[in-house]
Amino acid sequence: MKIIVLGSAAGGGFPQWNCNCRNCAGLRSGSLRATARTQSSIAVSKDGNDWVLINASPDILAQIRATPALQPARSRRDSGIAAVMLMDAQVDHVTGLLMLREGKTLPLYCSASVWDDLNTSLPLVPVLSHYCGVRWHALHAVDGGPAMLPVEVPGIEGIRFTPLSLTSKAPPYSPHRTHPGVGDNIGLLIEDLDKGTSVFYAPGLGAIEPHVEAALRGADCVLVDGTFWTQDEMTELGFSRKSAADMGHLPQSGAEGMIAVLDSIDARRKILIHINNTNPILDDDSPQRATLARHGIEVAFDGMEIHL
Template identity: 25%
Template sequence: MKKLFLLGLFLTCGTVAFAQDQKLIVLGVAQDGGYPQIGAVQEFAAVELGQRPRQKVVSLGVVDEQAGQKFLFEATPDMSEQLYALNEYLPTPGTLPTGIFLTHGHIGHYTGLMYLGREALGASQVPVYAMPRMVGFLTNNAPWSQLVTLQNIQLKPLASGQVISLNPRLKITPFLVPHRDEFTETVGFELAGAHKKAVFIPDIDKWAKWPQQLSELLKRVDYALLDATFYRDGEIARPMAEVPHPFVEETLRLLQSLPPAERAKVYFIHFNHTNPLLQRDSPERRAVLRQGFHIADEGLALPL
């Protein structure tokens, strides 16, 4: 993968220059079903004809060159390719990361763990950071339980609001968000690097259901990668109340009064295959960018 949007080897903070040895890398931007999505014949045809690019399922990588560490956020069905892409930034044997962080138990966010098992890589004790219900889900349900019993993965329990220090310059804090928690709880992550902070919320039901004010959250971070599953109501044929997410139109209205510097912190991510923001030439994409927000693309690298 080409390192798109890489912002250079050196950045300036005030009058002090620092090497960009910590990076947050976007490894996928699509909702759990990816793009093209199963059953969408026209989407497959468009990809085959080169009219639209394939989009991997939402995932982030974090690299700390100084510490010799790299972490994966979400274990998607595209995890094999995503680990290969992450390996370009910090090569390691077998492309394995230092650890994997999971947000919740929907298919696009944990099923890539299967590739660590005996049918594929046969990994040994890869640290997997997860919330208590997620830990129980993986421990007590086949085939995931085999990963635990064979020690392909080593589960590392998280607690909402509890800071995890991965090294002196890199800290991760999970926090609960309201979502369809059929099997597990759902969290977002705050990532605090040596110089920058980011927040990652790929799935949430509605901003109004969350006691945290989104505008207040933006004040304390430099980047916010936010749920943009659907652009507007009526986008899919089934009742959208069955799969609640904040419509991008709703998020735009919520944040429209913020100053440009605050709006520029927002990177929309986790797009359903129907979302027009996936289309490079769509009027919706142009409108979002014109308002000063960003749209996450695979390969985007941001300094931490």
């Protein structure tokens, strides 16, 4: 199984276009040793030719240009993207669908609640119906609980995707925002059925529930929420009145933060993704980055490849 990190930043990317925090200003001026990042998305393949795109960020065209494997050029009009799978209906995870409008009908895997949002409150599907069109493949919950039925994507044989419903936040425009339900946000257990290896992918993770802990403990690689370093990061900087928890994210620091969670599991690789532009771990020389290194935790970057 091959995984390419197409984008590793949270919404807005890094540097964010209108932000002059220490990180963004430092990257622009060259005073900070850091690497620019686009908004989070990964691609998964078995053979290196056909890929499942997990989330379609607004930066998808730049990400495709930077990733030759997504353009195998087998015909005059071609793409290595065999299907798109969505974790939620957030703007930074779905609006890239509009950039794929020139292609063939788009196979789209998502939950019923995300599909509903994309037909109503953020109506991308009706818009795309005038271009390539979308063929929906539902990700089904099992008896209303957090477990969801595994799926295999045609053309990506040998890889199984098992969605897990997560406690996080639906988008602000979603009618489910204050009444979250199964499928508003998912994590993915992605398994290579031939090799028996797996990765757990969860760019938005607000709580470590029992089924999430089981997925973390069973995976060879975890690629999880790295949005904020502290619970009050955005409030201290004056950028928001909301905490990390209010936004549906588990910060890295603190007694019950992501570092403590990752210290408790034995995965071969532990990687943070969906990193907000304010997070000090973006500074290669920061003490926070050194802390992650001591704990054996990596920071995802655009173009990172994972082979399992």
